[in-house]
Amino acid sequence: MSDQRPDFHAALKSLEETTLSMADKVEGMVAMAIRSLVNSDKTLVSQVIADDDVVDEIYMEIRSRWMNIMARQQPMGRDLRMMAAILEMNNTLERMGDQSVNIARIAGLTAGLPREETILAKLQEMGDLLKPMIRTAIDAFGRRDADECLLLPAMDVPVDVLNRSMWKHVVACGNDPQLLEWATRMILVSRALERVGDQAVDIGEQVAFLLTGDHQEFLRFHDYDAD
Amino acid sequence: MSTRMELASTVVEDAVSPGPSAGLAGSAGSSAIFEIQDLNVYYRDFHAVTDTSLNIYQNEITALIGPSGCGKSTVLRCLNRMNDLIDGARVEGRVTYHGIDLYGSSVDPVEVRRRVGMVFQKPNPFPKSIYENIVFGPRVAGWKGNFDDLVEETLVRAALWDEVKDKLENSAFDLSGGQQQRLCIARAIATSPDVVLMDEPCSALDPIATYRIETLMRELKKQYTIVVVTHNMQQAARVSDRTAFFSVDVGEEGQRTGRLVEYDMTDRVFTAPSMKETEDYITGRFG
Amino acid sequence: MATRTIGSGSTAVTQDMLRRALEGRKVNVINPLVALTLLISLLASLAILVVLLWDVVAKSMPVWQERGWSVITNDLSPRPEETGMVQGIFGSVMLTVVVVILSFPLGVAAAIYLEEYARDTRLTRILVANIRNLAGVPSIVYGLLGLTVFVKLILEGMVGQLSGRTLIAGGMTLSMLVLAIMVITTQEALRAVPMALREASYGVGATPWQTIRHHVLPVASPAIFTGSVLTLARAFGESAPLLLAGAVLSTFFAAPEGTPITSLVMSEKYTALPIIIYNWSRQPQTEYIALTAAAIVALLVILLVVNAGTILARDALERRRIR
Numbered sequence: 001m002s003d004q005r006p007d008f009h010a011a012l013k014s015l016e017e018t019t020l021s022m023a024d025k026v027e028g029m030v031a032m033a034i035r036s037l038v039n040s041d042k043t044l045v046s047q048v049i050a051d052d053d054v055v056d057e058i059y060m061e062i063r064s065r066w067m068n069i070m071a072r073q074q075p076m077g078r079d080l081r082m083m084a085a086i087l088e089m090n091n092t093l094e095r096m097g098d099q100s101v102n103i104a105r106i107a108g109l110t111a112g113l114p115r116e117e118t119i120l121a122k123l124q125e126m127g128d129l130l131k132p133m134i135r136t137a138i139d140a141f142g143r144r145d146a147d148e149c150l151l152l153p154a155m156d157v158p159v160d161v162l163n164r165s166m167w168k169h170v171v172a173c174g175n176d177p178q179l180l181e182w183a184t185r186m187i188l189v190s191r192a193l194e195r196v197g198d199q200a201v202d203i204g205e206q207v208a209f210l211l212t213g214d215h216q217e218f219l220r221f222h223d224y225d226a227d
Numbered sequence: 228m229s230t231r232m233e234l235a236s237t238v239v240e241d242a243v244s245p246g247p248s249a250g251l252a253g254s255a256g257s258s259a260i261f262e263i264q265d266l267n268v269y270y271r272d273f274h275a276v277t278d279t280s281l282n283i284y285q286n287e288i289t290a291l292i293g294p295s296g297c298g299k300s301t302v303l304r305c306l307n308r309m310n311d312l313i314d315g316a317r318v319e320g321r322v323t324y325h326g327i328d329l330y331g332s333s334v335d336p337v338e339v340r341r342r343v344g345m346v347f348q349k350p351n352p353f354p355k356s357i358y359e360n361i362v363f364g365p366r367v368a369g370w371k372g373n374f375d376d377l378v379e380e381t382l383v384r385a386a387l388w389d390e391v392k393d394k395l396e397n398s399a400f401d402l403s404g405g406q407q408q409r410l411c412i413a414r415a416i417a418t419s420p421d422v423v424l425m426d427e428p429c430s431a432l433d434p435i436a437t438y439r440i441e442t443l444m445r446e447l448k449k450q451y452t453i454v455v456v457t458h459n460m461q462q463a464a465r466v467s468d469r470t471a472f473f474s475v476d477v478g479e480e481g482q483r484t485g486r487l488v489e490y491d492m493t494d495r496v497f498t499a500p501s502m503k504e505t506e507d508y509i510t511g512r513f514g
Numbered sequence: 515m516a517t518r519t520i521g522s523g524s525t526a527v528t529q530d531m532l533r534r535a536l537e538g539r540k541v542n543v544i545n546p547l548v549a550l551t552l553l554i555s556l557l558a559s560l561a562i563l564v565v566l567l568w569d570v571v572a573k574s575m576p577v578w579q580e581r582g583w584s585v586i587t588n589d590l591s592p593r594p595e596e597t598g599m600v601q602g603i604f605g606s607v608m609l610t611v612v613v614v615i616l617s618f619p620l621g622v623a624a625a626i627y628l629e630e631y632a633r634d635t636r637l638t639r640i641l642v643a644n645i646r647n648l649a650g651v652p653s654i655v656y657g658l659l660g661l662t663v664f665v666k667l668i669l670e671g672m673v674g675q676l677s678g679r680t681l682i683a684g685g686m687t688l689s690m691l692v693l694a695i696m697v698i699t700t701q702e703a704l705r706a707v708p709m710a711l712r713e714a715s716y717g718v719g720a721t722p723w724q725t726i727r728h729h730v731l732p733v734a735s736p737a738i739f740t741g742s743v744l745t746l747a748r749a750f751g752e753s754a755p756l757l758l759a760g761a762v763l764s765t766f767f768a769a770p771e772g773t774p775i776t777s778l779v780m781s782e783k784y785t786a787l788p789i790i791i792y793n794w795s796r797q798p799q800t801e802y803i804a805l806t807a808a809a810i811v812a813l814l815v816i817l818l819v820v821n822a823g824t825i826l827a828r829d830a831l832e833r834r835r836i837r
Contacts, residue, residue, distance in 0.1 A: 004438035007445055008465070071497040072464040312716060314634040341719030351710040353729060363728065364718030411714070418718055 008073045012082060015065050019086050019093070022058045023138045023203075025051060026093045026100070030134060030196055033103035034127035037189060038120055040111045048104035055097040062090045078210075085210040089141065092199045092206075096134075099192040099199075106185050113182040119169050123186065126162050126193045129155070130200070137203040146211045149204035153218040156197045160220075163194035260285050260422060260452050261306055264321040268301050271315035275301045279320075279487040281471055283422075288444060288453045290463035290493065293473035294513070298485020299456045302473070303424050305329075306454060307343035308336040341368050344415030348427040350407035352399035352414070357391050360399050360410055364418040377417065384450075385413035386443050405436025409443065416451065423447065425455040429462060441466045460509055463493065470496040472505045567814075574807035585808050590785070594801035599809050602790040603816070605681065606750055609786055612685025613692060613749045618742055620689075621696025628697070629704040630726055642701075648694035653754045660687025660759030679759060681784045687759040688749045695748070699741030703734040736828045743824040747817050753788035787813050 003009055029051050036044035066087055069075065075083050133155045140148035170183040201218055209215055259282035268276040276298035283289050283306070291299035301310065308329060310316040322329045329339060341364075352360050361378045370377075378395065382388040387409045391402070399410055408428060415423050425444075429437040444453055444466050457463050463470050471490040475483050489502045500506045507513045518529045527535075577585050581595075588598020632638045664683040707730050715725040731738075787809065794806040 004435055004442065006442060067498055068494050072493065074461050074465075307717070309713070309716065312713070337719055337721050340717060344719075345713075345717035347710060347713060347717070349710060351708075351714045353711070353714060354733060363715075364720070367718075367720045367724045367728075414714075414718060 005073075008069070008075075009079075011065075011069055011073070012075070012079060015062065015069065015086060016082065018058065018062055018065070019089055020138065020142055022055060022062070022090070022093050023134075023141070025055055025058070026096045027131075027134045027138065029055070029097055029100040031127065031131060033100040033107070034123065034193075036104050037107035037110075038124055038127075040107065042108060042111065045104045045108040048100050052097045052101045055094060059090055059094040062086070066090070081210045081213060085141070085206040088206045089203055092202050096196050096199050099196050102192050103189050106189055110182050110185050114176065114179045115182055116169070116173055116179060116186075118172075119166070119183060119186050122162055122166065122169065123189055123193065126159055126190065126197075129159050129162075130193060130196055133159070133197060133200045137200040137207070140204060140207045141210075144207070144211055146208060149207045150218075152201045152204035153220055156201050156220060159194060159197040163190045166190040258285055259283060260325060261454075262321070262323045262326075263302070263305070264323075266302065266305065266318070266320040266322060268298065268305065268310065269315075269317040269319075270313065273482060274484045276485045277476075279473075279485075281487060281490045283452065283454055284469070285452050286448055286450075287468040288448050288455060288466050290467035290470045291454065291456045291473060292458070292460050292463045292470060293485070293488075294475055294508070295458070296483040296485065297473035297475040299471075299473045300426055301485065303426055303454060303456045306422070306424055307340045307345055308334075309340075309345060311336050341418050342420050343422045343424060344418060344420035346408070346411050346415050346423060346425040346428045349431050350404055350411050352402075352407050352410050355399065356396045357399050357402070357410060358395040360414050361417045364414060368418055370418075381413045381417045384416060384447070385409050386439070386446070387413055403436070405432050405439060408432060408436070408440060412440070412443065412447075416447070420451065422452045422454065425453065427456055427458060430458065437462070460497075464497045467493045469493055472496065472500070472502075472508060474504055474508070570807045570810045570814075572807075574804055574811050577804040577808040585805070586812060590790075594797075594799055594805060597805065599787060599790050599812060602785050602787040602809070603812070605784040606786040606788070608681055608784070609685050609688055609756075610746055610750050612682065613689045613746060614742075616686060616689035617693045617696050617745075621693050621742075622700050622738060624693075625697045625700030625704060626726060626731075629701050630722065630730065645694050645697050649698055653691055653752055654758070656687055656691040657755035657758035659690060660684070660755055665759055683759050684756050684784070684786070687755045688752060691752065691755060692745045692749045695745045696742060699745060700734075700738050703737035703741060704730060706737060707733045736831045739831065740824055740828045743820065747820055750820075751788055751813060751817060753786070753792050756786055756789055757792070787816075 029048050032044050032051070033048050035041060036048060066083065070083060073079075133152060136148050136151060136155065139145065140152075166187055170180075170187060173179050173183045198220070201220065205216060205218055208218075261283035263282070264280050266276060266279040267274070279298075279302060291303060293299050304310045305318055305322055306324075306329070310318060318330055324339070324343070328334070344364075353363060355363075358378055361381050362374045365372075365374070365377060379388060379392075382391060387406060390406060391397075391410075394401070399407060402410060408431075412423070412425075412428070429440050432440065441462065444455070447453060448468075455463070455467065469490065470493045472488045473485050474488045475485050477483050489496060489500055489505045491501065495501075496505060497509060500509065519526050520529060520532055521527060585598050586603070587600050588596060590599075590601055591597040628638065628642060632641075660683060664686045665679050669680065669683055711729050711733065712725055715729045716722075720728070791806055791809045791813065794802045794809060
């Protein structure tokens with residue numbers, strides 16, 4: 001069966017590619033934000049903020065192209081699911097970018113304060129866990145791989161565990177007000193990273209919908225919570 | 228191109244600047260092939276279209292949409308003087324083609340139609356062979372050249388060659404509806420026109436044949452200017468660069484007069500039209 | 515079985531109700547009655563035709579048995595046992611040729627003008643209405659017209675012939691008679707050509723004449739052809755105008771031995787098959803009853819053959835033309 005709507009499908013493909021390139025950009029931003037925090041690197045802070053402007057532009061561009069395709073091409077079936085997935089991913093990626101900016105801003109604000117190595121190590125660990133997660137989510141979308149997106153909820157579990165344990169390390173910091181300020185802010189960073197992990201799982205859910213046509217919520221760590 | 232029809236060349240080369248215009252509809256400075264000013268069309272006492280002004284731009288697909296009786300086909304048929312065939316049709320206002328008044332007293336409608344081809348609602352191939360369908364137009368225009376090459380070139384351009392190359396001598400009626408309509412498009416471009424008018428070209432076709440024709444239209448607009456009337460607004464949304472929305476006013480005695488409501492880039496018309504009437508129509512809140 | 519409700523609201527019915535409605539086929543009286551009446555009408559008209567045919571065939575049988583082909587091939591003669599109708603057949607054929615030459619091009623051209631060129635004005639409409647009226651004028655009136663205009667005014671008055679009642683005058687008179695019908699049938703054939711075909715032709719830049727020549731006429735031609743032949747068949751069987759405007763060959767005329775039939779007909783004295791039937795039927799001798807019947811059979815056979823031939827030829831034409 002030859003393609004009877006080559007122009008439409010080319011436009012859809014191009015929109016998908018733009019979304020993927022936005023995802024690559026956001027993936028880099030998350031990594032950069034953590035590095036800017038761990039290394040107290042002000043250049044990286046401004047780099048993350050500059051990248052977010054680019055991501056915001058791509059976000060707006062995808063929205064407008066999405067709108068045109070919707071209005072003009074009346075996508076159906078697989079194409080319609082792709083459009084739905086792209087719109088959701090566009091929002092998710094934009095918010096992941098925003099979380100990166102939050103982390104980078106905190107890195108900038110806390111640059112002069114004393115630091116606690118255990119907390120930093122935990123945050124670095126979260127970052128290390130997130131890196132393959134984001135990659136997996138993007139690849140699952142790019143390769144239409146249902147198996148890969150099913151891995152994501154399990155990958156998210158240690159991130160959530162680390163986030164929940166963060167308060168203990170903060171309490172352990174003692175009474176030094178400056179260290180306490182730093183540690184409290186690190187709670188926000190941990191929270192932001194936890195959100196990024198959730199958003200990677202969100203992308204996985206979108207890919208699963210794209211591939212199967214069923215809306216599904218993956219089981220997440222907090223769903224197991226008894227208390 | 229030198230062996231192709233010479234007829235169209237003189238006028239076309241005088242055109243100010245080729246290529247699609249990015250300007251808004253009717254804005255000054257864009258290169259328009261047709262300029263329609265204050266067009267009013269009457270069929271005897273019946274006022275079919277009132278005070279319509281719009282420009283048609285080169286290498287674009289312009290879609291005319293609107294409800295039944297809104298005069299979109301009437302406006303289309305003013306562009307190649309097809310309305311002349313209807314007894315009692317009267318055209319007021321100005322329609323210029325590359326700056327020349329189409330309704331000027333010395334204008335020959337036959338010459339107009341050689342430059343402004345037409346494709347109709349129902350596929351209407353001549354009851355002759357596929358080959359004869361293509362060569363008739365160029366032949367009556369006095370074209371001299373290799374007709375076999377012309378037929379092949381034209382059918383290739385109309386994306387029909389592979390399907391019919393082994394049965395050129397067969398009746399055009401042996402083809403499917405969609406193929407017949409593509410043959411009609413081929414027939415229209417065989418005379419190397421400047422513009423191709425299409426009057427609801429897909430309304431008799433199934434969705435797949437429709438998509439094929441739409442793909443062909445987008446391919447053809449690189450070389451021709453296309454004006455398409457369609458009552459399928461999704462089609463207008465899919466293929467066109469600009470969209471003109473016509474509405475119909477019903478008078479006290481039930482007489483229906485068409486009127487141009489909005490003319491803009493298609494993206495704009497279908498996502499955020501500026502007139503409430505257009506929005507009501509495209510969202511199905513009318514009647 | 516549980517009662518199922520079909521539909522909703524005030525129109526809801528149970529399945530049983532629906533079954534009764536769908537299966538309650540009633541005996542319909544009106545329909546078969548109407549069909550029967552129509553069939554009887556058809557059979558009645560057929561019966562008249564059969565009786566008529568049977569009557570003439572039966573009456574003419576003695577002639578065919580006794581005379582064989584000679585009743586066809588013999589010249590007219592004062593003696594009933596020797597007379598024949600060949601002059602009439604030849605005269606009728608020649609008249610038809612004149613009619614074809616005169617009325618076919620004129621009628622087709624007039625119809626093309628009216629259908630393809632004339633604007634739909636009041637004048638055109640009056641013209642068309644009058645052509646329809648002309649087609650309904652009794653043929654004897656055309657005979658009078660032929661007598662005054664062609665015979666007296668033109669041939670005897672202007673050309674100066676001794677007697678204007680020639681085959682040409684007769685042919686012209688019959689042409690007048692069929693011209694209006696020819697125009698109407700051609701008009702109808704042209705009107706049956708879809709407008710879409712004309713639009714297609716104009717759309718690629720053809721002139722009106724190119725459109726008519728290449729598209730309209732080829733499509734309309736089988737219908738024009740059939741209509742024309744049927745019209746000519748009418749002229750072939752027409753007698754009244756010829757009684758006035760020609761056909762003066764005496765019923766009992768015996769050609770001098772050796773006179774070729776062509777020269778006989780082409781000179782001013784000619785006759786036609788319907789005239790022979792008319793003349794023979796008025797003869798008192800009993801032999802002429804069978805002779806008249808034989809002439810009628812000959813006329814009917816010729817018309818039947820021509821009509822059948824036309825239908826076959828039209829079918830062949832339509833097959834050759836690409837659908």
